[in-house]
Amino acid sequence: MLKAENIKKSFGANEVLKGIDLSVEKGETVAVIGPSGSGKSTFLRCLNKLETIDGGSIEFDGEIIAENGKYKKDKELRPIISKMGMVFQQFNLFPHKSVIENITEAPVIVNKIAQKDAEAEAERLLADVGLSEKINEYPCNLSGGQQQRVAIARALAMNPKLMLFDEPTSALDPELTGEVLNVMKKLADKKMTMLVVTHEIAFAKEVASHVIFMDGGYIIEQGSPNDVLENPKNERTVKFLERVL
Ligand code: ADP
Ligand code: MG
Numbered sequence: 001m002l003k004a005e006n007i008k009k010s011f012g013a014n015e016v017l018k019g020i021d022l023s024v025e026k027g028e029t030v031a032v033i034g035p036s037g038s039g040k041s042t043f044l045r046c047l048n049k050l051e052t053i054d055g056g057s058i059e060f061d062g063e064i065i066a067e068n069g070k071y072k073k074d075k076e077l078r079p080i081i082s083k084m085g086m087v088f089q090q091f092n093l094f095p096h097k098s099v100i101e102n103i104t105e106a107p108v109i110v111n112k113i114a115q116k117d118a119e120a121e122a123e124r125l126l127a128d129v130g131l132s133e134k135i136n137e138y139p140c141n142l143s144g145g146q147q148q149r150v151a152i153a154r155a156l157a158m159n160p161k162l163m164l165f166d167e168p169t170s171a172l173d174p175e176l177t178g179e180v181l182n183v184m185k186k187l188a189d190k191k192m193t194m195l196v197v198t199h200e201i202a203f204a205k206e207v208a209s210h211v212i213f214m215d216g217g218y219i220i221e222q223g224s225p226n227d228v229l230e231n232p233k234n235e236r237t238v239k240f241l242e243r244v245l
Helices: 040-047 074-081 099-109 115-128 144-156 174-189 201-207 225-230 235-244
Strands: 002-011 014-024 029-033 055-060 063-067 084-087 162-166 194-197 210-215 218-223
Touching (some): 040 055, 063 074, 084 144, 099 144, 144 174, 174 201, 210 225, 218 235
Parallel strands (some): 084 162
16 A cells, blocks of 8 residues: 655755655554654655655555655645545644534545535544534534544545554543544554554554554664564664653
8 A cells, every 4th residue: 555665854964764664555554653753753744745755765555656756746646645644643623614614625625525425424424433413513612532533534534545643642631542542443443554653552552563663764673563562672662662661
């Protein structure tokens, strides 16, 4: 579903990604862990061109997104990237739009879905994330966990082939993380392909098919949750896990 090869990215003199190779198979949930500042968000953002790479290649769903550090033209890229859903740490809902308006906007405007059909789909997605009763609420009247579940429903409304999650529970009070992780677990059970940056080691152990540990712009260690989280081989992985567990 996704193949990134030798991804490099600098911000000025700060070389943040020093050659990242990562593949995600269809139906797989890949968890990315690593210390703050190790380039996890930057890597995710390069995949859908929220940031631009300096080197490397990205292939997604049989299409080339970037080759040798150069992205396809935006016009050709847009429909490809629209099949990657992204959920951010800070929910990023449109504050002046209701829950249903947040969910239907992109399907109607970008995918040209009929308003009625988009609304029916939004209702179905809201039921899936357990928020049917909030359909006409505004984001400011929702808890962080509810806002994040709406953000997930909004991403799913575009019928994505891959979901990117960037620390989706890091901004939440601890008692609200479970409801978001449960929604993500349900998605994984339904074989949605997911790339998840997270500090939730228990979630990664339970849900991920593959775990990546990033540090200093490199992938230091990767493998099954059992390999990386229970029997880490690299000293930096060991140290990181000691700190977060
Ligand atoms: P992580 O998500 O693993 O915490 P980030 O990808 O956010 O790491 O950041 C990696 C490094 O890149 C940090 O040193 C950060 O300061 C830098 N960085 C991230 N985004 C930008 C940006 N837009 N401009 C300049 N530096 C950035
Ligand atoms: Mg980050």
